[in-house]
Amino acid sequence: MGSIRLAPSEVAAEAEKTPRCVHCARPKAMHTGDDFSCPKAYKTKFGTMDLPDGKTCGDCAHTPRCLALGYTENADMTRCDFFPVRFMAKAEGR
Numbered sequence: 001m002g003s004i005r006l007a008p009s010e011v012a013a014e015a016e017k018t019p020r021c022v023h024c025a026r027p028k029a030m031h032t033g034d035d036f037s038c039p040k041a042y043k044t045k046f047g048t049m050d051l052p053d054g055k056t057c058g059d060c061a062h063t064p065r066c067l068a069l070g071y072t073e074n075a076d077m078t079r080c081d082f083f084p085v086r087f088m089a090k091a092e093g094r
Contacts, residue, residue: 019048061088
């Protein structure tokens with residue numbers, strides 16, 4: 001019996017359901033302690049490319065540069081394509 005292959009859009013949708021750590025690629029449930037330390041000998045903590053809750057690329061001060069250089073296609077994204085995430089809230093009134 002062959003393995004089931006998912007379409008790229010299905011893979012992306014599944015990844016959104018279970019964010020993985022950018023340091024060790026494991027889901028958050030596999031991290032330990034109150035600070036969500038990475039398993040094994042990693043000296044890191046759980047981290048994703050997700051922006052803060054309720055924020056999008058459009059809320060970031062770096063949006064114009066990212067759009068101009070082609071790093072992002074729209075300002076509605078909720079994940080940053082840079083590691084570590086470089087989200088910096090825009091100054092009030094801008």
